[in-house]
Amino acid sequence: MKEKDSEEDNHKKVRMMKAEQQYIDLFTQCEDMINGHSAEVMSRLRRQAFADFCRLGFPTRKQERYKYTDMAKLFEPDYGLNLNRLDIPVNPYEVFRCDVPNMSTALYFVVNDAFYNRALPKGHLPEGVILGSLKEMAELYPELVAKYYGKLADTSKDGIVALNTMLAQDGFFLYVPKGVVVEKPLQLVNILRADVNFMANRRVLIILEEGAQAKLLVCDHAMNSVDFLATQVIEVYAGAGSAFDLYELEETHNATVRCSNLFVQQEADSNVMLNGMTLHNGITRNTTEVTLTGRGAEISLLGMAIEDKQQRVDNNTFIDHAVPDCKSYELFKYVLDDSAVGAFAGKVLVREGAQHTSSQQTNRNLCATREAHMYTQPQLEIYADDVKCSHGATIGQLNENALFYMQQRGIPQKEARLLLMFAFVNEVIDEIRLEALKDRLHRLVEKRFRGELNKCQGCTLCKE
């Protein structure tokens, strides 16, 4: 038994070495090319990130945080990269008419990991707002970017953050200066586009100064029928009294692996809403870390996943109440069909002295088949006494009494089930603070449940 264990361990080690070695080789061989097509501010961190990656490797399931997803395995296959930034032949504005109807957004694109600069939306952003390619902005405003870039995303703690920092060449940058309100919602569409199996490493940096306000909708799409692996690291700094909403909507395909690390730091009285919705995907791992560093900060952290076939969604969240008087509200809902696997691990830490913390976390899940598996792990770690904290998790089925009640009123069972499933996930959608997006998502979800949204063909947002 013991011998067998160690044999397995060895086997794992060999396999893992293989997974990591290709990225180590890649960096060693292509470091100059990577740097040559990126900004100096970003490249500054690569050596350290590389050292951290070599030391950490990919996370294993033995690590509590990665208990439910074998990351090394996801990085093992051979993917192409576009390190010397060949032009990708696509005009996203022609392929996608992605405006949400009744919602006037300023629309931007990132193709794979490169910001698409050729057709920017008309109309002006408020004075002082900086938005665009992370690479370019890092060249134009090196001091501003250097002050924040890589400060939250610590490469010494997580192998995948290290990998992204070591390879990422571009992405999206948003800066909203003190007191400025960006009224028009911003929309960023990430398009995965390639003719061979492809890996993209994107990077997003968002800075809101004191009192600034903005809302950003990010949609992920996969355009071609090849395997995609996308890593992304998003860093969000919300200054005192700022307000920021980030809605992430994934509609890719069954052969897409998404690995996202989102870091948020909130100053006093800031208000942030994060809402991650997985409508269609392959394997998704979303890690979210929110640190509340100023009194009176509020975070709403929401998520939803509708999965079937072999899809997997693993959401791992961590909310750190570092100071008193902050509020966190967390709600995640999963609907699992076929052989889908869902995982949710949510940790709330209330540090010593963080009195008057209020924290509420809820995770509810529906499993429709025997083959669908759900793992949930809410965690509270509390070191202050004057707090109100709770969490709840349930796994179950639709309420049989409600189903019968609806049937008695003449609603066929199938329809009744659908109504109850919409109601189930709508709780997450209803938290959205953009009415038009809310309506659109209600419809998208309905289509998804009716099986009309099997595969993302181009942008389903506009092909209703």
Add this chain to the structure above:
Amino acid sequence: MLEIKDLHADINGKEILKGINLSVKAGEVHAIMGPNGSGKSTLSNVLVGHPSYEVTKGTVTFEGKDLLTMSPEDRSHEGLFLSFQYPVEIPGVSMVNFMRTAVNEQRKYKGLPALSASEFLKLMREKRAVVELDTKLANRSVNEGFSGGEKKRNEIFQMAMLEPKLSILDETDSGLDIDALRIVAEGVNKLKTPETSVLVITHYQRLLDYIKPDVVHVLYNGRIVKTAGPELALELEEKGYDWIKKELED
């Protein structure tokens, strides 16, 4: 309209109904009374096809059709309505969406086109008046956060919307104060036509002061043991059920 013959039904293998015979004609109001545990609620649940109950013997025809082979929703489409004793709360499903789906499914069954949004909302407004249902309630999720009285009024409102041929009121009076009872009963009476029938299931006489029955049955131990005119309800109110039990034992 409704013909029940020798109906036997189980729940979890336990026989509750032990041979019910009942005939309700169009336009009639029947009351079924009986002590707790006699099988009153089981009878109403079996008629609308609740999956927890199993019919082991007997037949039920509704307008000449075999009711027992129909799905619960088809029974509803055929014109059978149950006002539940404990209406369930359905969070996240709005009353409007719920009722629109129900009404249009019924229309689909009858080969009628779906109502447009404005037609539907007009219908809602009209019918809400029948039971004085607050607009606010109509905008909430189904039964969620409704008081006991509001839930029962909401049941009658739905009855108004769906215009059933046979309405079963299962302990509709329980948990109602006198004003709410009056509103609910008046609602039922307003909806009553010479073509529609009502089956009132109740423990007490008081609802029958408002909804006058043509026939009163006493259900006891899974069987109908006594059938008479409205005067039977008054007699039961006065003397309780013990004398019937005694009569049966003798």
Add this chain to the structure above:
Amino acid sequence: MQNNNKSERLAEPYEVEEKSAQKGVTEEEPNKLIKQIAQEKYKYGFTTDVHTEVIERGLNEDTVRLISAKKNEPEWLLEFRLKAFRYWQTMEMPTWAHLTIPEIDYQAISYYADPTVKKKGPKSMDEVDPELIKTFDKLGIPLEERMALSGVAVDAVMDSISVKTTFKETLMEKGIIFCSISEAVREHPDLVKKYLGSVVPYRDNFFAALNSAVFSDGSFVYIPKGTRCPMELSTYFRINAANTGQFERTLIVADDDSYVSYLEGCTAPMRDENQLHAAIVEIVVLDRAEVKYSTVQNWYPGDAEGKGGVYNFVTKRGHCRGVDSKLSWTQVETGSAITWKYPSCILGGDNSQAEFYSVAVTNNYQQADTGTKMIHIGKNTSSTIISKGISAGKSQNSYRGLVRVAEKADNARNYSQCDSLLLGSQCGAHTFPYMDIHNETAIVEHEATTSKISEDQLFYCNQRGIPTEDAIGLIVNGYAKEVLNKLPMEFAVEAQKLLAVSLEGSVG
């Protein structure tokens, strides 16, 4: 005012007692109960001066052989121990618990201590050393049957040896076997061989392997088919000797259609050194049988500065093997410097049911990481988890639990509720539930809340003339009531007092 007072007190936790007493004198009538509680402290901290044979410190194969030889064990049991020992040597201490465990030197501990060494052969009342009888009297566990609590049979274990088992003969008349595990190995080898290690295999975890190698004594219970045990069975564990570890092993088998309620109590003297306690409890519940297992754990928790105290690393597990079987765990955990304990249940039989009711109190520098595992395998199984954590002083208190529903476990139901109460701002309360669900017909619900005693509640009590310390006692007992109600009467009263004593000096 209240707040200032609090922070001042918390800064100097060792003076709390005195201050609350002063407060009593200056502000209100001196309250007798507070005084009584304040003086009570750990009342079981005495030592017994009795000749005890202690084997040399250290652990190797020879130690294992020596323990086995001292107990005249059959060859198969020695083999079992040696296998476990060899496996243990390949293992490392688990680190996943939310505990800070100082390095334990397993070679500095003696693994066998016999306080009855002067006497040989089967023991009757006359032959038990009067010192030992006195000790158990003092602990409130009279070993003479005529003096004993009515309706409770006791197996009294001190250090590595069972001193005396009461009402053995009375029970034997019904075919119920209640004796020390050493005796069971001699008298009922087939039963022991059949069930020992069948619920907790020696490979289960680090401490289970250690226990399987060096276990000394503990209780064995067998309830025959169709028998309802007429009295509560109880084992009382006492550590006395210094620098020894206690490794008891309990095995309970409830045959078809039987019922037993079993109680476990424990205490240890106050010593500056930490003492190691690594026990195993295995319970087998067969068709339609029911077992209730209640524990009031009151090992020495260490002093107010965190010096001394018992390290309590326990593996408790029951296997509902039979259809319609039922197992109920109730625990009140107030003692030990470190507690690592997860009484669990494998719901193997169809329609089996399990419950876990727990109150865990930590004060001063105590650490507890405790909870349960419910493994649903059979069909229509249900489990309930109610856990109440109370943290005070500088302690850390964690609930850790797993609910797993296997693929074939149709219609499994679980409800878990884990509440934490914090008394003071320097302690920690944590909740780590895991839910792994592999069957779509399962309904699993988990709820957890963390709160403190509200100022309003305290003020309300104060206004009605109830001093703060008493009010906290009242509120805490109310908070834990759901669990305390599950205890047999004799234990419930004791447990209530224990809660008050454990929280002494924690007034916030």
